[in-house]
Amino acid sequence: MTTLDAYFRIGETVTLGTHTFGAEEIKTYARKFDPQPFHVDEEAAKGTLFGRLCASGWHTASTWMKYNLKQRDDEGETPWDGPGPRPQFGPSPGFEKLHWLKPVYVDETVTFTRRATGHRALATRPGWRILTMVCEAFDSTGDKVLEFESAVLVKTG
């Protein structure tokens, strides 16, 4: 019988996918949402602390979400024969301790990971649990570029 711990893969680091951040893609996101010089213009970036064009931190964080969902889709439905209905993922209440540890410069390839850390019943919403996780991203040299602690609501009853 599948336990929730096994279904959520508690304690296991799951690789979600890799993504190369090209210059056009970095600028397209940044022109819409974060048009600071170091995210939209190679020349202007030279005079800043970053020194070179790099992806908006919100672009890298949003791309974590893209690969988080893609991994779920690619893998297909995890078998469930536990008690009650198959757990269903809902929205997230937020995250904390997000660190952009190193800039993601043009053409950098980033690997995204997720590690579920625990889950508990939600007192305010019967039938729902909250699943906590550590989310990370690493560049091609193995350096961590992004980390945050997130949570998601899961309907289990």
Add this chain to the structure above:
Amino acid sequence: MTAKKWAFEDFFPGQTIDLGETHVTAAEMIAFASEFDFQPMHLDEEAGKASILGGLSASGWHTCSMLMRMMCDSLLLDSTSQGAPGIDYLRWKKPVLAGDTLKATGTVVATRPSSSRPGLGLVTMRYAIVNQRGETVLEMQNSGMFRARGVAA
């Protein structure tokens, strides 16, 4: 000397900065979600209604991105901003629904010069987004890096 309106010295604890407002359409929500957060409640009105969000709703990452744009337009683009090392916490408190108008404000919590980088300072701010129904939909706190006014751009 920078010609920018906002440098590190211009921030002080308790200061509130109006970050303007933005309007979000269903088409914008779906475009963002199609690329970054393709869950049914962010792509489809009926799926949104069937979810606990109660309607087609923006990806939380889209709301973060919209806040970033409001911060850019009302503050950062006319400042000595050098980016931010992270986010202390962020809470998605209510769904952002298609057609909502979002107003954002930032309140300065603390300022301190960087210990490792001369001429740079950290400004810790709390942000809030409120919708046209008066509901707070997002709360966030983070520190941004700003150059001091005397430092050459």
